[in-house]
Amino acid sequence: MHLSALAAGMRPSLLRHLLARASAPGVISFAVGVPDGELFPREDLAAATAAVLASPPGGLQYGVPLPALKERLVELMSLRGLSCRPEQIFLCSGAQQGLKLLGELLLGPGSHVMVEEVAYDGMRIAVSAENPRLLSVPTDPWEGIDLDALEERLAAGARPAFLYLIPEGHNPLGCSLGLAERRRLIELADRFDLLIVEDDACGLLHYEPVAPTLYSMAPERVIYVGTLSKILAPALRVGWLVVPEALIAPLSMLKQAMDFDTSTFAQHLACAFLASGRMGDHLARLRDEYRLRRDLVLAALETNFGPNARWSRPRSGLYVWLELPGEIDSEPLLETALEVEKVAFCPGSIYVVDEVDRPRSTLRLSFGGVPADLVEEGVARIARAARRFEEERGKEAVVCIPSRNPSKS
Numbered sequence: 001m002h003l004s005a006l007a008a009g010m011r012p013s014l015l016r017h018l019l020a021r022a023s024a025p026g027v028i029s030f031a032v033g034v035p036d037g038e039l040f041p042r043e044d045l046a047a048a049t050a051a052v053l054a055s056p057p058g059g060l061q062y063g064v065p066l067p068a069l070k071e072r073l074v075e076l077m078s079l080r081g082l083s084c085r086p087e088q089i090f091l092c093s094g095a096q097q098g099l100k101l102l103g104e105l106l107l108g109p110g111s112h113v114m115v116e117e118v119a120y121d122g123m124r125i126a127v128s129a130e131n132p133r134l135l136s137v138p139t140d141p142w143e144g145i146d147l148d149a150l151e152e153r154l155a156a157g158a159r160p161a162f163l164y165l166i167p168e169g170h171n172p173l174g175c176s177l178g179l180a181e182r183r184r185l186i187e188l189a190d191r192f193d194l195l196i197v198e199d200d201a202c203g204l205l206h207y208e209p210v211a212p213t214l215y216s217m218a219p220e221r222v223i224y225v226g227t228l229s230k231i232l233a234p235a236l237r238v239g240w241l242v243v244p245e246a247l248i249a250p251l252s253m254l255k256q257a258m259d260f261d262t263s264t265f266a267q268h269l270a271c272a273f274l275a276s277g278r279m280g281d282h283l284a285r286l287r288d289e290y291r292l293r294r295d296l297v298l299a300a301l302e303t304n305f306g307p308n309a310r311w312s313r314p315r316s317g318l319y320v321w322l323e324l325p326g327e328i329d330s331e332p333l334l335e336t337a338l339e340v341e342k343v344a345f346c347p348g349s350i351y352v353v354d355e356v357d358r359p360r361s362t363l364r365l366s367f368g369g370v371p372a373d374l375v376e377e378g379v380a381r382i383a384r385a386a387r388r389f390e391e392e393r394g395k396e397a398v399v400c401i402p403s404r405n406p407s408k409s
């Protein structure tokens with residue numbers, strides 16, 4: 001069979017492969033960016049499901065995007081300090097489909113998309129069919145996008161169709177953009193007529209006060225991407241875009257070609273859950289639980305890794321970015337970690353847009369799916385794997401703190 005150039009050119013997803021191996025019994029997995037299934041509000045969702053099915057046609061019919069759900073999402077976003085009208089909400093099958101649709105809406109032959117040097121890989125996959133040129137901007141794992149570099153590129157004439165950014169709870173870096181940086185970014189967007197796609201997948205999972213969304217600072221410059229995946233359940237596949245009303249019709253046409261509509265059942269279910277008024281308590285519980293895990297990860301990193309390692313300290317989201325000394329390549333390290341220590345993480349290389357000049361010694365630790373009582377042991381296993389990796393290569397152990405972290409070997 002003759003495959004399209006797009007399909008033939010696709011590399012098998014390392015993440016999918018990892019998901020399979022990392023879910024083997026006994027493995028503590030920081031690999032995949034999943035929320036904890038134990039925290040899904042199953043009873044409330046069961047009640048919402050019963051209520052939806054009890055009223056014919058019970059969300060089982062084809063349907064138009066549910067106006068009531070849009071209203072509930074407007075309320076949800078007000079918790080994020082974002083104000084918009086239901087007519088601006090475009091429902092999609094997860095944020096991922098929203099990104100794909102934006103690619104189809106905004107990109108054409110020869111288009112450019114600006115991304116950080118280390119960026120959510122799902123975004124690159126989402127726009128791969130349009131094959132835009134990716135203009136990467138340096139980014140700092142601790143501070144986020146380098147605005148001087150961005151300004152330089154824009155001043156030099158770069159005119160991307162949009163800049164893709166995760167200002168809050170960055171995946172994979174775990175950083176958040178400060179208020180002053182957000183202001184400067186908006187100034188640049190105004191000056192250079194730049195459209196920003198703000199991916200806020202984890203924006204409601206914050207553990208400390210956060211800066212306002214870019215959308216709320218400059219609605220005319222920003223398209224907002226939201227999702228219920230991390231705060232309710234990814235299997236619902238309910239996401240949304242906040243766009244100028246004029247874009248709803250073309251987006252709807254593009255979406256029709258994909259799946260007609262976001263699962264009507266999921267829309268009704270999400271709407272019933274949000275209407276039940278339980279989201280506030282649920283979010284508070286999620287924040288408490290994930291804050292605890294974040295704190296445990298950071299404490300365990302402190303205990304197990306020496307001064308040669310650095311990591312981000314997320315104030316929101318589900319990810320910590322760990323940089324080990326340069327000679328440790330995190331891809332083969334993962335093999336050691338899985339085989340010997342039964343622990344998994346995601347090699348940072350997956351997220352690197354231009355591989356030149358970026359250390360291959362980076363790891364993304366996704367702590368959302370790791371139960372609190374396993375976090376410390378999981379991080380200790382990573383440190384032991386790194387130490388063994390160094391020992392096997394005849395290097396002096398510089399990664400972990402040996403006195404505080406006796407090696408198993």
Ligand SMILES: Cc1ncc(COP(=O)(O)O)c(C=O)c1O
Pocket residue numbers: 033093094095096097120122166171199201226227228229234238239
């Ligand atoms: C930053 C970011 N954007 C988008 C998505 C896709 O989310 P969804 O499940 O809503 O498609 C994810 C999923 O992990 C994500 O981390």
